[in-house]
Amino acid sequence: MPSFPAVSTLKTADDFRRHLAGGGIELPFDEEVDAGPGGVLAQPWKRARGTIGNRFCILPMEGWDGTTDGRPSDLTRRRWQNFGLSGAKLIWGGEAVAVRHDGRANPNQLVMNDATLGDLAALRELLVTTHREHFGANADADLLVGLQLTYSGRFSRPNEKKKPEPRTAYRHPILDARVGAGDQAVFTDAELDRLVDDFVAAARLAERAGYTFVDIKHCHGYFGHEMLSAFDRPGPYGGDFAGRTRFLRNIADGIRAVAPNLELAVRVSIYDFFPFMPGSEGVGVPAGAAPYRYAFGGDGTGLGYDLTEPSQFCTLLEQLGIELVCTTAGSPYYNPHMQRPAAFPPSDGYLPPEDPLIGVARQIAATAELKRRHPKLCVVGSAYSYLQEWLPHVGQRVVKDGGADFIGLGRMVLSYPDLPADVIAGRKLQRKKVCRTFSDCTTAPRNGMVSGCYPLDAFYKQRPERTTLQEIKAAHARALEG
Numbered sequence: 001m002p003s004f005p006a007v008s009t010l011k012t013a014d015d016f017r018r019h020l021a022g023g024g025i026e027l028p029f030d031e032e033v034d035a036g037p038g039g040v041l042a043q044p045w046k047r048a049r050g051t052i053g054n055r056f057c058i059l060p061m062e063g064w065d066g067t068t069d070g071r072p073s074d075l076t077r078r079r080w081q082n083f084g085l086s087g088a089k090l091i092w093g094g095e096a097v098a099v100r101h102d103g104r105a106n107p108n109q110l111v112m113n114d115a116t117l118g119d120l121a122a123l124r125e126l127l128v129t130t131h132r133e134h135f136g137a138n139a140d141a142d143l144l145v146g147l148q149l150t151y152s153g154r155f156s157r158p159n160e161k162k163k164p165e166p167r168t169a170y171r172h173p174i175l176d177a178r179v180g181a182g183d184q185a186v187f188t189d190a191e192l193d194r195l196v197d198d199f200v201a202a203a204r205l206a207e208r209a210g211y212t213f214v215d216i217k218h219c220h221g222y223f224g225h226e227m228l229s230a231f232d233r234p235g236p237y238g239g240d241f242a243g244r245t246r247f248l249r250n251i252a253d254g255i256r257a258v259a260p261n262l263e264l265a266v267r268v269s270i271y272d273f274f275p276f277m278p279g280s281e282g283v284g285v286p287a288g289a290a291p292y293r294y295a296f297g298g299d300g301t302g303l304g305y306d307l308t309e310p311s312q313f314c315t316l317l318e319q320l321g322i323e324l325v326c327t328t329a330g331s332p333y334y335n336p337h338m339q340r341p342a343a344f345p346p347s348d349g350y351l352p353p354e355d356p357l358i359g360v361a362r363q364i365a366a367t368a369e370l371k372r373r374h375p376k377l378c379v380v381g382s383a384y385s386y387l388q389e390w391l392p393h394v395g396q397r398v399v400k401d402g403g404a405d406f407i408g409l410g411r412m413v414l415s416y417p418d419l420p421a422d423v424i425a426g427r428k429l430q431r432k433k434v435c436r437t438f439s440d441c442t443t444a445p446r447n448g449m450v451s452g453c454y455p456l457d458a459f460y461k462q463r464p465e466r467t468t469l470q471e472i473k474a475a476h477a478r479a480l481e482g
């Protein structure tokens with residue numbers, strides 16, 4: 001069974017570099033992180049639409065904790081307050097918000113509609129007020145807050161936590177069986193036209209709620225992402241590149257017509273691999289053999305990437321006047337080691353088949369290549385949390401080298417919300433708050449509980465779910481070993 005040293009044991013820059021060199025892993029890296037307002041990560045991003053105050057971005061993260069009618073709860077509000085006090089100046093969507101009920105990934109996902117509009121406006125306001133309280137009365141002048149709009153598609157579970165109600169773009173040879181999808185699950189063209197209208201309506205409401213941009217989500221195996229690999233789908237919404245991106249183009253055109261001042265953004269999985277499953281000793285293995293043709297940005301082997309189409313996609317974004325792009329990869333459902341590299345797998349996962357630093361380096365390298373080819377795009381990178389203490393060192397170097405414009409933070413802000421503020425102020429990192437990628441924030445919702453950082457956040461540590469979670473994790477570890 002492969003094993004990898006915990007990043008926390010790589011105590012010095014030399015240890016870290018030696019480990020990278022030993023594994024043939026290439027990562028941009030600065031030995032020292034610049035402190036204070038002159039630091040690379042503290043630099044504002046200036047653009048025609050206004051300034052974004054620094055180079056940290058909070059990635060969208062849902063908590064499975066909204067009300068069943070799609071409104072935020074106190075837990076949701078606490079998370080958004082943490083985003084506001086983080087010090088990051090770009091808030092990429094807060095969390096996935098469904099454009100309608102049947103597209104919710106769980107019965108507690110937020111939904112954008114007339115009834116929830118006021119609650120989602122108040123959620124944004126809370127984040128902004130928290131930001132002002134921590135960073136000054138005018139601190140929101142260079143804070144950009146958007147909302148991520150989603151339709152969960154294949155991974156919809158709108159009514160019961162354990163009941164998949166998939167709606168798909170096409171029949172998939174491996175994933176259909178995992179979610180129980182058949183012919184009836186495949187969207188008709190007319191249904192897709194209506195879904196486009198629902199995205200447009202939700203975007204219009206998001207603008208009324210005060211959000212500066214909406215992210216038309218195209219990642220992680222959800223519907224927008226799946227459309228990009230609808231090679232086999234006949235008709236206007238599939239087949240060639242123009243067909244597979246018609247969904248995005250129609251949504252973008254529709255939003256422009258009704259909300260011309262609303263900025264558009266896209267979070268996209270820039271490559272995808274095979275779905276994985278536990279193999280011998282629980283280590284992840286691909287669930288099929290090459291060739292694999294259902295991966296957007298894949299090289300056909302199911303285990304490598306080819307940026308030809310993702311680059312074409314970036315060109316399309318430029319043509320659509322979409323400047324904000326957030327890169328990510330794969331899906332947390334079927335290849336989580338690529339999407340959110342972790343030392344410990346979630347309970348529906350498998351042991352890492354590669355050093356998680358390889359997964360981090362892969363996303364950073366592919367993002368840098370797209371940024372190099374499309375310098376005018378404003379690019380946010382993802383999957384930095386596994387770097388732990390070395391996150392600021394790598395992030396700074398990536399921005400300095402022009403490999404991305406913003407460093408996106410996911411899990412790290414669940415355990416350590418004020419990391420950006422500490423880095424920018426030149427304060428030493430608080431080690432006890434550093435995310436160690438235990439995956440409890442993924443395992444909890446996979447087992448019907450709200451998400452949160454149960455191991456490190458004192459607020460979640462004392463919740464009753466923690467005990468249940470420990471039992472589930474112990475059983476999962478035994479199952480993987482056995």
Ligand SMILES: Cc1cc2nc3c(=O)[nH]c(=O)nc-3n(C[C@H](O)[C@H](O)[C@H](O)COP(=O)(O)O)c2cc1C
Binds near residue numbers: 061063148219267412
């Ligand atoms: C609990 C949890 C919830 C997430 N929810 C979303 C989401 O709503 N939308 C989205 O695009 N990504 C979501 N993600 C993915 C993160 O935005 C991010 O891509 C991923 O965690 C990798 O970044 P990291 O290494 O900083 O954690 C979620 C991740 C976690 C751990």
Ligand code: SF4
Binds near residue numbers: 414434441442
């Ligand atoms: S539960 Fe906490 S430590 Fe574990 S991955 Fe999530 S944020 Fe990180």
